[in-house]
Amino acid sequence: MNFYPRFVRPLLFTLNPEWLHHTLIQQLHQLSNQEGLRRFVHQQFSYNHLALHQQIWDCHFPNPLGLAAGFDKDGLAWHWWSDFGFGFAELGTVTPTAQLGNPPPRLFRLPQDQGIINRMGFNNQGVAHLEKQLTQEKLINTWEPEKRQIPIGINLGKGKNTPLDRAWQDYLYGFQCLKNYGDYFVINVSSPNTPNLRDLQVQSLLKTILEALQQENGREKPLLIKISPDLENGAIIDILELVTTYHLAGVIATNTTITRPHLKSPHAQEMGGLSGRPLTRRSTEVIHLIYQQMHGQLPIIGVGGIFSAADAWEKITAGACLLQIYTGWVYRGPGIVKEILLGLVEKLTALNLTTITQAVGLAHHSDWLSYNNPK
Numbered sequence: 001m002n003f004y005p006r007f008v009r010p011l012l013f014t015l016n017p018e019w020l021h022h023t024l025i026q027q028l029h030q031l032s033n034q035e036g037l038r039r040f041v042h043q044q045f046s047y048n049h050l051a052l053h054q055q056i057w058d059c060h061f062p063n064p065l066g067l068a069a070g071f072d073k074d075g076l077a078w079h080w081w082s083d084f085g086f087g088f089a090e091l092g093t094v095t096p097t098a099q100l101g102n103p104p105p106r107l108f109r110l111p112q113d114q115g116i117i118n119r120m121g122f123n124n125q126g127v128a129h130l131e132k133q134l135t136q137e138k139l140i141n142t143w144e145p146e147k148r149q150i151p152i153g154i155n156l157g158k159g160k161n162t163p164l165d166r167a168w169q170d171y172l173y174g175f176q177c178l179k180n181y182g183d184y185f186v187i188n189v190s191s192p193n194t195p196n197l198r199d200l201q202v203q204s205l206l207k208t209i210l211e212a213l214q215q216e217n218g219r220e221k222p223l224l225i226k227i228s229p230d231l232e233n234g235a236i237i238d239i240l241e242l243v244t245t246y247h248l249a250g251v252i253a254t255n256t257t258i259t260r261p262h263l264k265s266p267h268a269q270e271m272g273g274l275s276g277r278p279l280t281r282r283s284t285e286v287i288h289l290i291y292q293q294m295h296g297q298l299p300i301i302g303v304g305g306i307f308s309a310a311d312a313w314e315k316i317t318a319g320a321c322l323l324q325i326y327t328g329w330v331y332r333g334p335g336i337v338k339e340i341l342l343g344l345v346e347k348l349t350a351l352n353l354t355t356i357t358q359a360v361g362l363a364h365h366s367d368w369l370s371y372n373n374p375k
Helices: 003-012 017-030 035-045 127-137 164-178 197-201 203-217 233-245 277-293 309-318 327-332 335-350 368-372
Strands: 054-056 059-061 065-067 088-094 107-110 115-118 152-156 184-188 223-227 250-253 273-276 300-303 322-325
Touching: 003 327, 017 107, 035 335, 065 335, 088 127, 088 184, 115 277, 115 327, 127 164, 152 164, 164 184, 164 197, 164 203, 184 203, 197 203, 203 223, 203 233, 223 233, 233 250, 233 277, 250 277, 273 277, 273 327, 277 300, 277 309, 300 309, 309 322, 309 335, 322 327, 322 335, 327 335
Parallel strands: 065 088, 065 322, 088 152, 152 184, 184 223, 223 250, 250 300, 300 322
Antiparallel strands: 054 059, 107 115, 115 273
């Protein structure tokens, strides 16, 4: 388990982070038909246990740990993510047309803080390209496909130059084009790297987006909203009112932060969104808040600073039924998925719980102390 952080990561971290990421995605794309390699990866990094299975939004999740949006923006490697052990994966953020994003350098590692700062700016090849990838890749013959089918989410964003009052058109267009390919869809109004995007979190603008999407959707596909950790609690509660009004299927808590809490790394003051360990506490606080406000009735995807089974467990007991990682995967390597899943099963066993669903929101239960301190 220590091989990657001790030997592989130091070598990889000498390379330009954006070049390395691009190269990895391209290589996975080119190796998509190498069934022997994919079988090996599956055997090394996947872990299956019935206690981790869940049925949410009429989708079967073989485990609660997913790959966060931003890693595979254009869906070039989506068919690999189950082989790496993920229980689901989220593609995007995708915008109506291709855009280059912000000028480089725009991706920075913060090794002393176990964080990453990015100001990518929704760089992606656009809706049509993602639709083409998903259409083509469905024709690939895969080994043991029943073991590789995981829910795929699609994260939708607005174009950089689209005025805020017409942002709803971008989200609607993306949803219309990709509706048949995603198991769930995410309305991303919380990235700090597209000018004024976070202003869409105010009720007046958000209403227009949600109304347009649900009118098109007819509540057929699960629609979620991804929120910022930098919102005041009152603003989060306001968003939850709209979540209820427009029958959204869930919330992703949270996106990256623009705060810089006691960082030590050389690139700590770079502009952009901060992810990783510095976000752990706040994202968990937001999960607690949402679970309390919604009385445990709204599915929450918890993301932000998950590096271990203990981190994952804390977010699940706070109220998250699903989790996502990105920065933890970069720092701990592909073995982190299996490590976390094994750890979650150990915690369930120690508490005599038979399914991960029983642990969701456990920290809010009056008998939590007895669960947390078994004799």
